[in-house]
Amino acid sequence: MRILLRRWACLLAGGALLAPYPLMFLIWTALFHGPILGLSARAAISGVAVALAVLVSLLPMTRRMEIAIATALLGDATGPLSAEGTQWRASVWYWLHLLLGGITTVLTGAAPFVLATCLAAPFADGMVSLPDWQSRAGGPGILVAAGALLAAAPIAGLVAGCGAVLSRTAPVLLGPSPVEKxxxxxxxxxxxxxxxxxxxxxxxxxxxxxxxxxxxxxxxxxxxxxxxxxxxxxxxxxxxxxxxxxxxxxxxxxxxxxxxxxxxxxxxxxxxxxxxxxxxxxxxxxxxxxxxxxxxxxxxxxxxxxxxxxxxxxxxxxxxxxxxxxxxxxxxxxxxxxxxxxxxxxxxxxxxxxxxxxxxxxxxxxxxxxxxxxxxxxxxxxxxxxxxxxxxx
Incomplete structure (x- = not known):
């Protein structure tokens, strides 16, 4: 359980690193509406956000930051990590960390509200609205609550799998290369x-x-x-x-x-x-x-x-x-x-x-x-x- 919690924290850190890019997209698309360099505002702003993320992933400071996160949260399972090494491998780790961290952060943030809504279905007075489906209190509501509880296990398994992927890829992408070894x-x-x-x-x-x-x-x-x-x-x-x-x-x-x-x-x-x-x-x-x-x-x-x-x-x-x-x-x-x-x-x-x-x-x-x-x-x-x-x- 302790290992699972540490990996979960590492994934949430990846979600935190990802957050500035969609936030930047939302703010800029609210400010700019017309075409930019012949592209729509959304397309241009998306390109800028991706280019900025690529630039950040190639910085040596980013590699050192990711090594500190992996060492602190993934523990000894990562094996030896190296602050000096091939930067493109650290860039791949950065993008993987953002992707898996973003998925985990969204699931972590949305799961409590969805679960609470589904568990309240059997006791709700009247209609309980769910995405593309409606259920009344009583028997159908119990099925909704049971389905929510059953869905919690796959979600937890997905989070655990994402953490295992990070733990196994850390020594490959952040560790020393064969030449460095x-x-x-x-x-x-x-x-x-x-x-x-x-x-x-x-x-x-x-x-x-x-x-x-x-x-x-x-x-x-x-x-x-x-x-x-x-x-x-x-x-x-x-x-x-x-x-x-x-x-x-x-x-x-x-x-x-x-x-x-x-x-x-x-x-x-x-x-x-x-x-x-x-x-x-x-x-x-x-x-x-x-x-x-x-x-x-x-x-x-x-x-x-x-x-x-x-x-x-x-x-x-x-x-x-x-x-x-x-x-x-x-x-x-x-x-x-x-x-x-x-x-x-x-x-x-x-x-x-x-x-x-x-x-x-x-x-x-x-x-x-x-x-x-x-x-x-x-x-x-x-x-x-x-x-x-x-x-x-």
């Missing part, structure tokens, strides 16, 4: 890709910093009394790692804030700083770098830095203090990374719950059309990555 899907896809990129950035940078900080803090706690010098070194490493993490967090927040300049993301130019931060944990890193690493394009350089960072974080988290071999080579066409460490039993302090390390690395590699393998080989865990310097080619 594709464009909206592309916008959503880009937004989702941006969110995934932000998630990878946060996971790799902040996760790496927290892993190093946690291990350094644990080491400092254990060796604080036995080796104060090493404990102070660990605390200094925590301080430096915190500064780096804050800088990288500023970078990610800058990407999220529209219109604000983002801090520069780390690249392979920051490789020495990354290796030094991991060596402070007591990890032996045998790093070999060859080729023009600093000439690697910015996007590839940033992604390869993150891949190496996450590889080292995984080793620290799962293998602890161990020996790591890192080989990084750049050529004219590609940059290659090879990270190898001994396999050890899973440690108690290994990270749990994130699960985004290897999947995040693979996403980065796939986006740049590279290749990646990560598997156990002869008692060692090896990660191999190859990224083309020009992925778009």
């Amino acid at each position: 594709v464009a909206d899907l592309e916008r959503r896809t880009r937004a989702l890709a941006a969110r995934n990129r932000m998630a990878r950035e946060l996971h790799d940078s902040i996760g790496h910093a927290l892993t190093i900080t946690t291990l350094q803090a644990g080491t400092a706690h254990v060796l604080f009394d036995q080796d104060p010098a090493f404990a102070r070194q660990a605390l200094a490493a925590i301080e430096e790692t915190g500064r780096v993490a804050m800088a990288e967090l500023d970078h990610v927040i800058g990407l999220l804030r529209e219109g604000s300049p983002a801090a520069a993301a780390p690249t392979l130019a920051d490789l020495d700083q990354l290796l030094a931060a991991n060596r402070t944990l007591g990890i032996g890193i045998d790093a070999t770098v060859s080729g023009p690493i600093l000439a690697v394009p910015g996007t590839v350089s940033r992604e390869m830095f993150r891949i190496l960072q996450e590889s080292l974080t995984n080793v620290v988290a799962h293998a602890g203090r161990t020996e790591i071999t890192v080989r990084l080579a750049a050529t004219a066409d590609q940059v290659e990374l090879d990270v190898v460490n001994p396999l050890v039993p899973r440690r108690r302090f290994a990270r749990h719950g994130g699960g985004q390390g290897l999947p995040g690395m693979r996403e980065r590699v796939q986006l740049l059309r590279g290749e990646m393998t990560a598997a156990a080989e002869g008692g060692h865990w090896r990660v191999r990555v190859r990224l083309p310097l020009h992925p778009a080619r």
Whole structure:
């Protein structure tokens, strides 16, 4: 019943929008009687009224008004509506709204008077005049009243049908077109890709910093009394790692804030700083770098830095203090990374719950059309990555 009443109100709104045109016709035909531009007054005024209605239906403001009416009175059943779209579809909706609304308004206005007259027929003293038919009080009047009551159901059904037509045509005529739907899907896809990129950035940078900080803090706690010098070194490493993490967090927040300049993301130019931060944990890193690493394009350089960072974080988290071999080579066409460490039993302090390390690395590699393998080989865990310097080619 609530849905029916809302649709009925929407139809009455269409009748209200239609009312100015017949009112204008009645007023002007009462004022003008002679021919206008060779046409009769009624024909000319009718043409002006129709032309004005067509002009109003093509206004963008009319589309926004109809969307507001449909959203407020037809509810969620209309589906998504779009204020920007093909105007001719909104014009068709406007005319449909006027037509069905006019029919409903006339029936709504006339029905109570006709019904009251028919119900009064059995009790009227003398003749009760109806269109093209007369009935006396008594038996014939009862038939008139019964017919009026029976006619109420089809009228209510007609109103309900008109409301259903509006509800079903609203998303077609006022909703986004197929082209707009594709464009909206592309916008959503880009937004989702941006969110995934932000998630990878946060996971790799902040996760790496927290892993190093946690291990350094644990080491400092254990060796604080036995080796104060090493404990102070660990605390200094925590301080430096915190500064780096804050800088990288500023970078990610800058990407999220529209219109604000983002801090520069780390690249392979920051490789020495990354290796030094991991060596402070007591990890032996045998790093070999060859080729023009600093000439690697910015996007590839940033992604390869993150891949190496996450590889080292995984080793620290799962293998602890161990020996790591890192080989990084750049050529004219590609940059290659090879990270190898001994396999050890899973440690108690290994990270749990994130699960985004290897999947995040693979996403980065796939986006740049590279290749990646990560598997156990002869008692060692090896990660191999190859990224083309020009992925778009």
